[in-house]
Amino acid sequence: MKPKELTAPDIDRLVVDLADQGEFHVHRDVFRDPAVFELEMKYIFERNWVFVGLESQAPQPNDYFTTWVGRQPIIVARDKQGQLGAFINSCSHKGARIAHHRNGNAKQWVCSYHGWAYDTAGACIYIKDQDAGCYAEPFNKLDHNLKHVKFGQYRGFLFASLSDQVPSLDEHLGEAKKLLDLVWDQGPDGIEAIPGVSSYTYNANWKMQIENCIDGYHLTSCHPSFMNIVSRRKAGESDNKQVKSIDFNLMGQVKGGGYTFARGHAVGFFDNPVPQERGLYQHHDELVARVGEQKARWMYAGRNLTIYPNVQFAENASLQMRVIRPLAVDKTEMTIYCLGARGESDAAREIRVRQYEDFFNTSGMATPDDTIAYEDCQVGFRAGVLTQMQGYGRGMTNVVAGADERAKEVGFTPATSSTGPFTMQDETVMFGGYRAWKQFIKDGLAADGAA
Numbered sequence: 423m424k425p426k427e428l429t430a431p432d433i434d435r436l437v438v439d440l441a442d443q444g445e446f447h448v449h450r451d452v453f454r455d456p457a458v459f460e461l462e463m464k465y466i467f468e469r470n471w472v473f474v475g476l477e478s479q480a481p482q483p484n485d486y487f488t489t490w491v492g493r494q495p496i497i498v499a500r501d502k503q504g505q506l507g508a509f510i511n512s513c514s515h516k517g518a519r520i521a522h523h524r525n526g527n528a529k530q531w532v533c534s535y536h537g538w539a540y541d542t543a544g545a546c547i548y549i550k551d552q553d554a555g556c557y558a559e560p561f562n563k564l565d566h567n568l569k570h571v572k573f574g575q576y577r578g579f580l581f582a583s584l585s586d587q588v589p590s591l592d593e594h595l596g597e598a599k600k601l602l603d604l605v606w607d608q609g610p611d612g613i614e615a616i617p618g619v620s621s622y623t624y625n626a627n628w629k630m631q632i633e634n635c636i637d638g639y640h641l642t643s644c645h646p647s648f649m650n651i652v653s654r655r656k657a658g659e660s661d662n663k664q665v666k667s668i669d670f671n672l673m674g675q676v677k678g679g680g681y682t683f684a685r686g687h688a689v690g691f692f693d694n695p696v697p698q699e700r701g702l703y704q705h706h707d708e709l710v711a712r713v714g715e716q717k718a719r720w721m722y723a724g725r726n727l728t729i730y731p732n733v734q735f736a737e738n739a740s741l742q743m744r745v746i747r748p749l750a751v752d753k754t755e756m757t758i759y760c761l762g763a764r765g766e767s768d769a770a771r772e773i774r775v776r777q778y779e780d781f782f783n784t785s786g787m788a789t790p791d792d793t794i795a796y797e798d799c800q801v802g803f804r805a806g807v808l809t810q811m812q813g814y815g816r817g818m819t820n821v822v823a824g825a826d827e828r829a830k831e832v833g834f835t836p837a838t839s840s841t842g843p844f845t846m847q848d849e850t851v852m853f854g855g856y857r858a859w860k861q862f863i864k865d866g867l868a869a870d871g872a873a
Contacts, residue, residue, distance in 0.1 A: 426457050429872065430864045433461075437860045439853070441821075446814045446853055453627040454803040459751035462628075465866030466731050466859065467492030469585040471594045473733035473745065474498050474508060477578040478614035478764075479525060484542050487525035490747050491582050496571060497521050498580060501543035502529070506575065508582040509544040509568035520568075524619070544568035577606045578613065579729075587869075598687035600834035601727045604720055605735050607713055608702055609763025615743070616760045616775065620784045623755045624793040626800035628748035631756065632855055634792055635726045635734045635744070636680055636690035639816060639847040641670050644795055648787040665776035666699045668724065668739045678724075679841030680817075680851025681829060686730025686858030688851050692738075692844045697722035701740065701773035705766060716831045730858055735761075739788075740777035752800050758782065758789075817848030 436458070438447040452458055472491045475498055479487045486499035488511055495511035497520075513520050513533040520531040520540060530547060532539045537550035546566035549555075572583040574591035579602060581591055588594065595602070606612050624630075634640065642649065652669050654660055678692030697703055700722055710718045724738035734744040740760060747755040760778040762771055781788045802808075817840045826839035840848040 427872070428457050428461060428867075430867050433860055433863050433867070437856045439857060439860075441818070441850070441853060444818050446818075446850075446856075447810045448814060448856060449809055450803050450805075450811060451809075452856075452859075453629060453800070454751060456751045459627075459748070461863050461866070462859075463492050463748065466862045467748070468494065469583075469588070469866055470731065470862060471574065471581045471583050471588055471591055472731065473579065473729055474582045475580045475745075476613075476615050476743075476761075477506065477575070477580060478612075480506065482527065484529050485525070485527050486521060486542065488521050488523065489745075491571065491584055494584060495519060496582060497531075497568075498573075498582070499542045499544075501541070505543070506573065506580065507544065508571040508573045508580075510571060512569070513538055513540075514546060514564075514566050514568065515549075538566075540568050544570055576602060579606075594685055595729070596684050596687070597834045597836060598683045598689075598727070598729060600832060601687075601689050601725070602729070602735075604717070604725065604832070605727070605737075605741070605761070607717070608709075608721060608741070609766060610708070610712060611764040613741070613761050614764050616762050616771070619757060619759055621755060621757045622784050622789075622793070623749065623753060624796050625753055626793075626796035627751060627803075628746050628754040629855075629859075630796035630799060631734070631744070631746055631754060631792075632728060632731070633852055634796070635728055635736060636688050636851045637847075637849070638673075638678060638690055638692070638844065639849065640792075640795065641673070644791050645670065645788055647791070648781065651787065665773070665780045666696075667777055667780050668694075668699075669696070672696075673844045676844050677828075677841060678844030678848075679828070679839070679846070680848045681834075681836035681840075682838045682851055682854025682857075683836050684854075684858070686855045686862075687728060688730075688854050689725055689727045690848070690851055691720075691726075692724045693719075694722045694724055699773075701766070701770040701777070702763070704770035704773065705763070720832050728855070730855060736782065739781040740774045742778060742782040754796075758784070814849050814852060817846055817850045820846060820848065821850040 436449040436452050474489050480500050483500050483502050483504045489496050497511045498508045511519050515538050518533050518535040520533045530539050530541050539548035541547050544567050574581045649670050672695045676693040680690040682688045727735045732746045736742045743759040745757045762774045821838050821840040825835045828841050840850050
């Protein structure tokens, strides 16, 4: 059954932005309506810049990895000259997927269906039995190469778009580049994905993950088991001496908040009361000499950064990269990585990995809590008699336009700032994502003459 068609006025009703009057409302249909999901895939994931990976995932000539842009299968590859590019993972002949593995190194891909071959620059280099095929001239004039996808790179972060009608990647990232710098500059030669990757699905909407990454309000109620274990370790009741994870019981003593940016990017942060327990601190002197005291302080802080619409860099423990792939209105695939500074010491790397396993990994003590909470919400969304939610009010009287003093420390200018005691646990940091969500969909409808 084809989902009902939505118009711009429908979208306006789903996200009501009256923040200047102290109100911001998101309708539950944003999370449960298949028609909304179709618009998101079409106008947010398939007509926008989407994160596709790190350059370290394909470091050598002819290295490649496979991923998705919206619903489209993608190959990101270095050609034999070492130039990165992206293509649709579909043979020009009958459409079969040509690269089957998550990653690898190959001088060419050969379609296992009819034997057409392509090099790592996407060029069709062989059509099986072409001379005997009795092809007509129109066929010979066709472009047989893989379909190229618009590709962009900021430092070691890789992005692609299915549409050429997008702003430059520099414009898309905007001021959020300064937050990506805080990730990349953790090592003098940048960061890399540590070998090992996990994927899992949860039965709820993709925007639950977008919200949760910048939601400080859930920590003490959603993760009590983790908090209890950390407390027992501190009390000497555990033989686990490998890892010291963040103690959320200390959060009442620190400052925190959030910042929104144009095009949906956002970051939530809190000052780290024990930076010496971070793996990054193993290189403290080198770090401070290279980036300065203030930038190092921001690197040690707990920071959860969302680059809209599909990647998050979470640093409240270790450094995790989450890549979000919506599968349906009520199903989402997550692929997660532990990141580390290139060339860091074994001691620093061990701390990163142990903290990642402890808190973030699929078997860690936070990820299952979060995904169960998302699924509980999705079950609750089935209550069609309920429309609005009351989950966007915290921090409303604290948020200000532009940069506050903390943002000015490292020189970024957000759309909005909201900082104060961490216990405020600001929710206005979610507004930027929904403002972008609304604008992307309305712009797409207008471009298609459906506004």
